[in-house]
Amino acid sequence: MQVGRPEIRSTDGTTTWNVGVRGLANAPDRLWFEVPEEHAGMLTDAVDPAVVGLLVPAMRAGGPMEVEGAVTDELVHGITHGYQHILEAVIPGTRQIPVEAAESVAATPRASGIGTGFSGGIDSFAVIAEHLVQPVPDALRLTHLSFFNVGAMTGGDRGRRRFRRMHAQLAPAAERLGLPFIPVDSNLDDFFPIGAFVQTHGPRNLGTAFLLQGALGGFIFASTAPYAQVGVRRSHSSARSDAISMPLLETGRFRPVFHGSQYTRAEKTEIVAGVPESTESLHVCTSMTADGRNCSRCSKCLRTQLTLELAGHLDAYGRVFDLDAYRSARDAFIDEVAASRDLHLVELRNFARQVGFALPPSAAGFVRHGLRRTARKTGAVLRGRHRPADTDVAPA
Template identity: 35%
Template sequence: MDIGPINIIEKSDSKVYQVDFTLKEQAQQLWFEVSHCPSISLTNNADSALLALLLPAMLAKEDIHIKDAVSERLLFNLNGPYQSLVLQQIPFLNRINISAERCSSQVAAGEGVISGFSAGIDSFSTICDYFAEHSPKQLKITHLLYNNVGSHGVGEERLFKERYQQLRTTANKWDLPFIMVNSNMDDFYGKVLDFQLTHTIRNAAVPLLLQNHIAHFLYSSAYSYHDVFVGPSYDMAYSDLFSLPLMSTESLQSHSVGSEYSRIEKTLKVAQSEYSYEVLDVCVKGDSANNCSHCDKCLRTLLTLDLAGKLELYKERFDLAVYYQHKQHFIAKLLISDDPLLKEIVVWAKQIGQPFAIKHYLDAYCLLLKGLPKQLLVELKKPVKKILGAVGLYQAKQYY
C-alpha cells in the first residue's frame, strides 16, 4: 500500500484532507471533511491517513509506504508495539512493515483539549469530569468532536447530520466549538473489520487532523479497570487503556478516560446533569436521531435508571411504554449474560435491596435451555473441524 502525498482543500464552509493510496493494486482515495472550525487549520502530514488505513493494510497483508511526512513517534509505535497489541486482539490480521519518505519529531504549539461528544453515557461522563470547575487546566475540554467513521449504521450520512444538529444546541450552551468530521474511512474496512471491533483506531485518526491546535485527545472508555484486557475480543474498547498512548504523536497525546468508574457509576453521575435529560443518546439500532428504547444499550441504560428511580427524568428521550414491553425479557437475558456491563447490574440490584424476582430467574433458565441446542452444535463442530483440518479436508476461513 502506497499512501500520499496529502492534499488539503479549502471550501467555503469546510476543509478537506484527502490522500490517494493503493490497496490490492487498486487506486483509492481516503478523505476527511472537517466543518464548523473556521479558525483551525488541518495538518498536512500523513498521521491521520496512516492510522486510518493501518488495519485494512494488515488485513490485506500489504506493507505500507508513505510518500509524505509522518510522526517519528507514531511510525515507531505502529511498526512495533501497536501491531503486537492489535494482533492479540484481532488474530486474523497480519504483521506488516511501515516506511515513510520523511519523519518528523516537530512539536506543534497547540494547547487545545478535544473529546468526542455523542451524548452517550461514556461521553457525558467525560464532560462531567473534564469540563467542570474542578477539571485540571491542561486537560479541561476546549473543543468537542463528532465523527462519521462508521458508527451510524443504516442511513449513515443522514443520521450523522441529524444527530450532529441535535447535539449542537447543547454544545452551544457550553460555549464549546463542536467540530463535525465526515469521512469515507468505513468503505475500506468491510464487514470483517466491523465498527465495534475497530472503533478506537478509527476515531483516534480524526483528532490527528487537528494537532496543529490540539494537544490532548480524551477518548471516553467503555470498560472499567476491572474489566480491561488485551486478547481476542469483539470490542476494541477492552484494550483502550493500552492502545491509545501508542496512537499519540509528538504534538497530540491520546488518552483513555473514565475507567475508574463502572457503567452504573457513570450512569448515576450523568443522571445528575440536566443537559442529559434533553439529549441522552445511547441507541445502536434506531433509524432516526432518537433512542429506539428496545435495543440492548437502550434497555441496559433504562433498567439502570429504573432501579435508581431516575427513569421519569428521561421520558422525553425514550419511549417508556416500549421499555416496559421489553423489560422482563431483558432481565432474563442479563441474568445469564457474560457481559461485564450486564453482570454488574445484577450485583448492584442486590446491593441496593432490589434483587430480581424468582420469576426472572425462571425466565432466564428457560432462555438458557432454549439456547442450549445451538450452543451444543457449535461445540460439537469444533473437534470435527479439527480432525478434518488434520487430514486436509477442512480449512478455516482466511480474511484477505
Template identity: 35%
Template sequence: MLTIHLPTLINTNDHVRIQASFETEAGSQELWFSVPNTYSAYLLENRGDAFLVGLLLLAMKNGWDIKINCPISERLYYTLTNYLIKALHLAMPHLKEINLFPKELDSSQVEQAKGVGTGFSGGVDSFFTIYEHLHSTCPESFRLTHFVYHNVGSHGDFGGDATRALFRKRLELVKPFAEEIQLPLIEIDSNISEILQMDYVPTHTIRNAAAILVLQGLFRYYYYSSGRQFKDFELSPTIGASYDILSLNMLSTESLDFFSAGSAFSRFEKTEAITHYEPTYRHLNVCTSDAANCSVCPKCLRTQLTLETTGKLESYREVFDLQKYKNARSSYLAEVLATMHQDDYAAEIIKEMRLRGIEIPTAAYFRAPLLRSMHSLKQSGRKMLKKKNMRKEGS
C-alpha cells in the same frame, strides 16, 4: 506495498477536505476527512500521521508494507512498529505484521491552539467524560474546549449513503447540548469506512484516532470515552475497547496525547455519576437502533433499568418513553438474569438492585432459565460454526 502520498486540501462549499491518494496492487484510491471551513487552518498538509493510522488496518488485512511519501511523527512510527502492529496481530491474527517505510521522521511539536477535545454522542460514556472534564476539580489545561462528532463507522460499519444520512440525522440531535453549554462541535466526515470494509467494533479506536490526527494543529489532548474498565484489559479479537489503554497511547504523537477517559469506572458507576449532571435529563441519547432513543432496544432498556436502580429514572422522562419501558421491564429483567453470569453489565445491575432492595418480578425469575438455555444453544451453534470455518481455512 501500500504507498501513501502527501495530503492536499480541497474546499467544498462550507467544508474543507484533507485527502491523500494511496496506491496498492489493486490501483489508486483516496482517503479523505472533511471538517467545516472554520477549522481549515488546523489541518496538517505536511504530515501523513492521520493517513498512516487510517490505512494501517487495510494494509495489515492484506499483508502490505506501507511506504509514506511525506513526514510522519517519529513517536508514532516508533510506537506503531514496536508495539501496536504486534498487539493488533495478537488480537486479530488475520491481520499480518507489516513494515513501515516513511520518507521522513519528524520529532518536532506542531504549532497548535492547545485545544482539548472529546467525541460527543450523547451517550453515558461521553457524558461521563464531559462531566469529569468540565468539573471544577479538573486542571485548567485539561478542561474541555471542543466537542467532535465523527462519521467513521458508528453509523454503519461499511459506509455509504444511508450511513452518511444517519450521521447527519444524529448530528442534529447532539447539537443542542453543545449550543446549551456554548462549546463548539466539530463534525468530521470521512470515507474511511468505505475504504476499510471492516467491522466497526474491533476497529473503532483506530478509526476515530485517525480522524482526530488530522486536527493536530488544534488539539493538545483528546479524551476517548472508554466503554471498558482497566480490569477488563484483553487483546480481544472482537472488542477493540478492551485494550484502549494500550492502543490510544500508541496512537499519540509529540503534539497530541490521547487518553482513555472513564476507564477507572464501571458503566453503572458512570450512569449514576451523570444523574448529578442536569443537562443529561434533556440530552442523554444511548440508542443504537435509531437516531433518538427508541426506549425498547437492549441499550435503552439497560440504561433505563440502571437509572431506575439509582432512583433517577423519572428525571429522564423527556428523553425516554417510560411507559414503553414499564411494559418491557419484566421481560427485559428475565434477559438480564439469564445473562448475568456472562455479562458484566447485567451482573452489576442485578447486584445493585439487590443491594438497594429493588424488587425483581417473580415472572422474570421463572422465565430466565428458558432464556439461559436458549443462549447456551446459540453459543454452542456459534462455536461449532467457528470450528467448521477454521477447518475450511486450514484445508
C-alpha cells in the same frame, strides 16, 4: 501500500484533507476527511491521520506502508515498537509491517485544545461530567466536541445521511454546553471489509483524532470496557485493548487519553445523572424515533432506564425516554436481568443488589438447582442407596 502527501482544499463551505492511496485491492485511490470550512485551521499538515487510520488495512494486505509526506517520528516509533504488536494479537488476518516514511519529522509543540467525541451516550457524557462540569486541571479541560463518520453508521450515502442527522440532533446540546462541535466526514470505512467496524473502531477513531492536531493537543477517548475486561487477546472489539494500545502513540504534539475504565456502567450512569444537559439529550439507543428520542424498548434503552430508576433519577429523563413504554416492558426485562449471563446485565444485577433492589429468583438458578438435585439422585441410584420411584426410571 503507498500513501501520498496531504492536499487541503476548501470549496462550498467545506474543507477536505485527502491523500492518494495505492496498492490496496478493492479500495478507493484516495482517503479523505471533510470538515466545515470554519474549522479548517484545526487540520494537520502531517500524514499522521492516514498512517494510523489505514494501518489495519495495510497490515491485512502485507508488505510495507510507504509514506511520501511528513510523518511524526515518535508516531512511527510507537507504531513499530508496540502498537502493531497489539493489533496483530487482537485482529485476525493482520501481521506486522514496516512503516517507511520519506520525511520523518519531530513533533511540533502541542496545541492547547482538548477534544472528545460526543455521541450523547453514557460514555461520552461521563467524559463531559469529569472534564468539563466538575473541577479538572486546565490541561485536561475540554475545549472541543467532535463527531466522526468512520463506519459506525455504515458507509455510503445512507450512513452519511444518518451522520448528518445525528450531528444536527446533537448540535443544540453542544451549544448549551458551550463548546464547538466539529463534524468530521470521511470515506475511511471504504477501506475496511463490511461489518468490520466494531473490531477496528479504535484505530479508525484514533486516526481521525490525529487529523485535528492542528488545534487539539490531546483527545479524550471514552472507554466502554472496565479494567477487569481490558487485555490484549483476540476479540470482536478493539475496546478491550484500546486503553493499552492507544497511549503507545502519544507524541510531543498529540496525547490520546482514556477515561472511564475505572467505573462500571452503573457508576457512569450515576455520574451522568449529575450533568443537567443529559436529561435533555442523552441518547443510548441503537436506533431513534421520528422525533429523535430513544426508542425506550431496546436492550440498551431498557438497561439505562432501569439503572436510572435504581439510582433514583429516572423521572428526570422523561424528555428523552418514553417512560410509559419502559414501564410496560420493565417486569419482563427485570426477569431477563435476573437470569442473564450477559456481562452488562450481570453488572446491572450486582448494582441492583448494592442498592437493595430485590430481583426475582433467577430461572437459570432454578435450572442449575434442578440439575444438581437430579445428579445427586442419579449418583445415589448407581451406588445402590436410593430405591427409585416409578417416575425415576422407566419400567423394564
